[in-house]
Amino acid sequence: MTDETAAPEVGFADLFEQSCKGSLWANKVVKGTITAVDDNFVTVDVGLKSEGRIPMSEFCCGGAKPELKVGDVVDVLVDRYESKNGEIVLSREKALREAAWDDFEECFRKRKPIMGTIFNRVKGGFMVALKGTTAFLPGSQADVRPIKDITPLLGVEQPFMILKMDKLRENIVVSRREILEGANAEEISKVLDSLEEGKIIDGVVKNITSYGVFVDIGGVDGLLHNTDISWKRVNHPSEVLSPGQPVKVKVIKFNRETRRISLGIKQLSADPWEGVDTVFKVGDRVTGKVTNITDYGLFVELKEGVEGLVYMSEVSWKKNVSPHSIAKQGDDIEVIVLDVDTVKRRIGLGIKQLQENPWAKVVKEFPVGHVFDTVITNVTEFGVFAQIADDIDGMIHRNDLAWERISDEALAQFKKGDTITVKVLEINPEKERIALGVKQLTEPSAAIRDLEIKKGAVVTCVIASLEEDGIEVTLADGTPGFIKKADLAKDRQDRRTDRFAVGEKVDAKITSIDKNRKVYLSIRVLEIEKEKQAMAEFGSSNSGASLGDILGVAIAKSKKD
Numbered sequence: 252m253t254d255e256t257a258a259p260e261v262g263f264a265d266l267f268e269q270s271c272k273g274s275l276w277a278n279k280v281v282k283g284t285i286t287a288v289d290d291n292f293v294t295v296d297v298g299l300k301s302e303g304r305i306p307m308s309e310f311c312c313g314g315a316k317p318e319l320k321v322g323d324v325v326d327v328l329v330d331r332y333e334s335k336n337g338e339i340v341l342s343r344e345k346a347l348r349e350a351a352w353d354d355f356e357e358c359f360r361k362r363k364p365i366m367g368t369i370f371n372r373v374k375g376g377f378m379v380a381l382k383g384t385t386a387f388l389p390g391s392q393a394d395v396r397p398i399k400d401i402t403p404l405l406g407v408e409q410p411f412m413i414l415k416m417d418k419l420r421e422n423i424v425v426s427r428r429e430i431l432e433g434a435n436a437e438e439i440s441k442v443l444d445s446l447e448e449g450k451i452i453d454g455v456v457k458n459i460t461s462y463g464v465f466v467d468i469g470g471v472d473g474l475l476h477n478t479d480i481s482w483k484r485v486n487h488p489s490e491v492l493s494p495g496q497p498v499k500v501k502v503i504k505f506n507r508e509t510r511r512i513s514l515g516i517k518q519l520s521a522d523p524w525e526g527v528d529t530v531f532k533v534g535d536r537v538t539g540k541v542t543n544i545t546d547y548g549l550f551v552e553l554k555e556g557v558e559g560l561v562y563m564s565e566v567s568w569k570k571n572v573s574p575h576s577i578a579k580q581g582d583d584i585e586v587i588v589l590d591v592d593t594v595k596r597r598i599g600l601g602i603k604q605l606q607e608n609p610w611a612k613v614v615k616e617f618p619v620g621h622v623f624d625t626v627i628t629n630v631t632e633f634g635v636f637a638q639i640a641d642d643i644d645g646m647i648h649r650n651d652l653a654w655e656r657i658s659d660e661a662l663a664q665f666k667k668g669d670t671i672t673v674k675v676l677e678i679n680p681e682k683e684r685i686a687l688g689v690k691q692l693t694e695p696s697a698a699i700r701d702l703e704i705k706k707g708a709v710v711t712c713v714i715a716s717l718e719e720d721g722i723e724v725t726l727a728d729g730t731p732g733f734i735k736k737a738d739l740a741k742d743r744q745d746r747r748t749d750r751f752a753v754g755e756k757v758d759a760k761i762t763s764i765d766k767n768r769k770v771y772l773s774i775r776v777l778e779i780e781k782e783k784q785a786m787a788e789f790g791s792s793n794s795g796a797s798l799g800d801i802l803g804v805a806i807a808k809s810k811k812d
């Protein structure tokens with residue numbers, strides 16, 4: 252008995268044919284007819300055992316809303332013949348990519364432009380729709396100059412140049428800038444041909460950096476360095492210029508090979524330094540505006556584009572006065588012109604010269620030989636400082652504290668704030684120095700007085716300390732002395748203090764005793780005299796003996812004696 256409702260038997264041949272047909276269609280682009288459209292999917296019949304559903308998003312490339320209706324014929328790619336649900340898996344996006352890839356490769360190989368549409372901003376650039384696929388447009392390749400607002404370019408079909416492509420990863424990088432530069436190539440060439448040093452042209456500020464401004468002069472960029480923006484000080488270009496601002500510039504330098512163009516704005520006006528030495532003369536009192544304050548001084552603008560510097564040493568008669576405590580940027584300040592150098596474009600200014608020089612008063616009130624009581628303001632390893640007047644100190648060198656050599660322990664007995672009686676030994680207002688003494692208030696010992704008759708005597712002394720400019724020594728009777736660095740040896744290479752050691756005995760000749768009875772000695776003079784004596788006694792320039800031979804004989808005789 253036969254069941255009429257049973258499904259007809261499908262032969263093995265039919266199943267094999269369907270299987271082969273499906274496998275042959277896999278990864279192929281075929282024509283399909285739309286049978287249904289809803290908000291999420293588009294159903295397409297490609298003539299196989301079942302229909303396939305394609306997500307609506309695959310028809311929305313570039314953000315455009317698709318206009319689809321039943322009966323439309325579209326290209327789709329058979330991704331798989333059968334899914335886990337028994338359906339054919341179709342792809343509209345892959346079909347468009349496959350169809351367009353050959354075009355992409357041809358455009359990339361032949362450097363031909365391809366049409367596309369910018370539809371979205373992403374990190375580092377923009378997304379571009381190209382014939383059903385998407386490409387990446389780096390921000391630097393969007394235009395020949397930075398773009399602030401991309402809105403006018405969105406949704407507009409325009410040409411692009413393919414820079415890179417990877418079919419395996421389905422990655423494409425495009426450039427809009429190359430299209431624009433190519434279109435402007437002829438115009439840029441004309442601009443370059445017309446350029447010459449000294450020419451005045453119109454431009455637009457394109458980009459601002461800390462060191463200068465890039466100016467667009469017709470598709471070509473030129474650099475306007477900070478120093479060429481204005482004759483006056485410009486701390487940062489943004490203070491005077493802004494992106495998009497039209498400017499008139501002058502071509503300062505132009506290298507046709509490298510296309511480097513140096514531009515200037517200040518060169519459009521007269522150089523304010525011309526004839527400045529006739530306007531500002533040494534000794535003139537003038538008023539200017541403080542434009543900048545540094546640790547080493549104040550910059551003061553005397554007129555448009557002309558600045559002078561008040562060096563920190565010219566700020567105040569007081570020591571170590573910070574320029575920041577004198578004025579602030581933007582203040583009007585009175586100064587005096589100290590020197591003018593038009594070649595180096597420098598003007599030296601002073602502020603302290605507008606006030607009475609306290610050293611002039613010191614010279615009158617504290618002449619050499621003047622004795623007075625004062626207060627110790629500081630104690631150092633080389634001496635004691637004592638107050639002379641407000642903010643002016645004099646120094647008592649440790650050798651002038653006592654006729655005998657003063658030890659470190661004895662020096663430490665002097666305390667800041669102690670009262671001390673001193674005598675003015677020397678005053679130098681130009682160098683702002685005044686030397687004081689304590690030992691000069693008393694008479695020297697008999698041994699020291701006898702030194703007057705020992706001038707030129709050869710003595711053996713003991714090294715007490717090593718200084719930068721020489722060595723301190725003590726004579727046999729305790730008298731302190733000093734051997735200058737230049738007197739340490741006859742040969743220049745031996746005039747080093749590190750050749751000696753504290754406590755070492757050396758022979759030297761007393762060369763002078765100054766008015767303060769300080770003893771100065773010389774090893775160099777003694778060596779020269781011994782050499783001359785040896786030459787006179789043991790040899791001559793005609794004997795044929797070397798200087799070493801002669802000195803050897805002299806030394807041997809000296810030892811024998």
